[in-house]
Amino acid sequence: MELTEPTVWNAERLELGEGLRWVDDRLVLVDLLAGRLLETDGDRPAGLKELRRLDVPLGAVAPVADRPGEWLAAAGTGVAVLPAAGAPRPVADLVADAPEPTRMNDAVADPHGRFWAGSMTYAQTPGGGTLFRLTPGATPVPAVTGLSIPNGPAFDAAGTTMYLADTPRGEIDRFAVDPVTGDLHGRTPFVRLSPGEGSPDGMTLDAAGHLWVALWGGSAVRRYRPDGSLDREIQLPAAQPAGICLGGADLRRLFIGTASVGLTSAGPTDGALLAVDVPVPGLPVSPAQPV
Numbered sequence: 001m002e003l004t005e006p007t008v009w010n011a012e013r014l015e016l017g018e019g020l021r022w023v024d025d026r027l028v029l030v031d032l033l034a035g036r037l038l039e040t041d042g043d044r045p046a047g048l049k050e051l052r053r054l055d056v057p058l059g060a061v062a063p064v065a066d067r068p069g070e071w072l073a074a075a076g077t078g079v080a081v082l083p084a085a086g087a088p089r090p091v092a093d094l095v096a097d098a099p100e101p102t103r104m105n106d107a108v109a110d111p112h113g114r115f116w117a118g119s120m121t122y123a124q125t126p127g128g129g130t131l132f133r134l135t136p137g138a139t140p141v142p143a144v145t146g147l148s149i150p151n152g153p154a155f156d157a158a159g160t161t162m163y164l165a166d167t168p169r170g171e172i173d174r175f176a177v178d179p180v181t182g183d184l185h186g187r188t189p190f191v192r193l194s195p196g197e198g199s200p201d202g203m204t205l206d207a208a209g210h211l212w213v214a215l216w217g218g219s220a221v222r223r224y225r226p227d228g229s230l231d232r233e234i235q236l237p238a239a240q241p242a243g244i245c246l247g248g249a250d251l252r253r254l255f256i257g258t259a260s261v262g263l264t265s266a267g268p269t270d271g272a273l274l275a276v277d278v279p280v281p282g283l284p285v286s287p288a289q290p291v
Helices: none
Strands: 017-023 026-031 036-040 049-053 058-063 071-075 078-082 089-093 102-109 115-121 129-134 141-147 150-155 161-166 171-177 184-192 199-205 211-216 220-224 230-235 241-247 253-258 273-277
Touching (some): 017 102, 017 199, 026 241, 058 115, 102 150, 115 141, 115 150, 129 150, 141 161, 161 199, 211 253
Parallel strands (some): 058 102, 199 241
Antiparallel strands (some): 017 026, 036 049, 058 071, 071 078, 115 129, 129 141, 161 171, 211 220, 220 230, 241 253
């Protein structure tokens, strides 16, 4: 089936649909504040199956390389392994000692298997967020500090370019990434949005090196060219697009997670999982290396 317009993918409405990933021919996502890890079919509309439910917020997961059914997760105040069976195994507690109540937010593995996870304060304090880099066998590194609500990051196919959004500030920055060490260099502004456009949230790169961005509060997703100019905008029937992923059999199906949290009067599709087909495919998901 070809989706020429944004289509509601199932009947469930999520509080905060984030962390979308196309893994092993299925769509995986989280209902972040509810701590739920979910999956669904990508070929035709289907219900959501709950894989795990945690008692802490679950920001996002990455599949662990060569370990089917295992996930590396940004959850609660740190990072944990969610094994195929059994209880979560803590890896690193990153923000339990923060001066304000803080939780993990978005996260992703880069093409070299490193895991990048952002934190934010519950009060959304300006400067209270950090992007951490976790490399197997090494101490976690606060790679970018002074953020408010980090979202993404998103990496190119080579893992040498990273895009990072700071949602309340309406900013997306681009970094050069050392492929060996993961060190970041050359931070430059990529996109700056005005309040009326919405705020940049989840992001993903396609095979042409263009950046897709979910616009929280903007009822839209946008595709930006590598020079930062706007290529395309797709209007959505939901106010708060949050997570985004290219998947499906040919990686041309754009899935968008949306949120109902914080809306005084949520519409019928706020919190829905949406899907629409686009011309350029996405990139395969990057697994995290075992930790």
